[in-house]
Amino acid sequence: MDEELQVDTQTKDVIETDVKKEDVTEETVKQEEQEEEDEEALPHSEFLDVFEEGLALIVQDPLLCDLPIQVTLEEVNSQVALEYGQAMTVRVCKADGEIMPIVVVQSAAVLDLKKAIQRYMELKQQREGGVKHVSWKYVWRTFHLVFNGERLEDDRRKLKDYGIRNRDDVTFMKKPGKK
Template sequence: MWKRRFEKKSVVDDIKTEGEEEEEDEDAMPHSEFLDIFEEGLALMVTLEEVNSQVALEYGQAMTVRVCKGDGEVMPIVVVQSATVLDLKKAIRRYMELKQRREGGVKHIGW
């Protein structure tokens, strides 16, 4: 009986030791590195605006305008059916900002 109590205590001690090691591992990562990893994951998420655009496309309330850049890249821009040129410009800006955030490229674009 004494031996069993000792063994149980030993197992508990082992678990505590493992937990302490995990805490040390978590503390080992600098905050800036953790923040970079978090921002990368966040940038890959689908935004509410993108979901709403896809829903509007499905219901025929929006259209996809394919804008061809000078380098040959085609950007599929979603705008509502009644969009103005200003709305299209804003949609292009949002598309480019989101793309840059996801790819980790240029932080600021001079429009």
């Protein structure tokens, strides 16, 4: 019986030693992989340069050539959605003659269009170094959107319910003052 106990103890010791060796081996492999990654890591400035070069190549694609150099992921996704027919461009005309090409999904509501206008203007201001903050609450209280003489007043109503389709013009107009 003592011999069996002694053999079991020896077997247990051998198994524990093998498990410890495996743990050490796995840990060593992980450390070596981490060291390789650290060696391959670029300084932040060099990484940005590589990223911007890659982005410039992507934007040269005929599908994405209309996008600005400092393109955002949202803008790329919008262009792809347009290409697949999942989105539409609504041309928002301002009083000064500027036309803003706003991309919204096919099932967009008026509120979605307003939010897309806000994002478009904020990105434009960032790129041009313009005004830092716009009170959109004031803007929507002072201006409204008009399509074919009809005001887009109900934020929950779909653009298609107003008859707005791809490449239609919506006018950004000042609300008449109260007398």
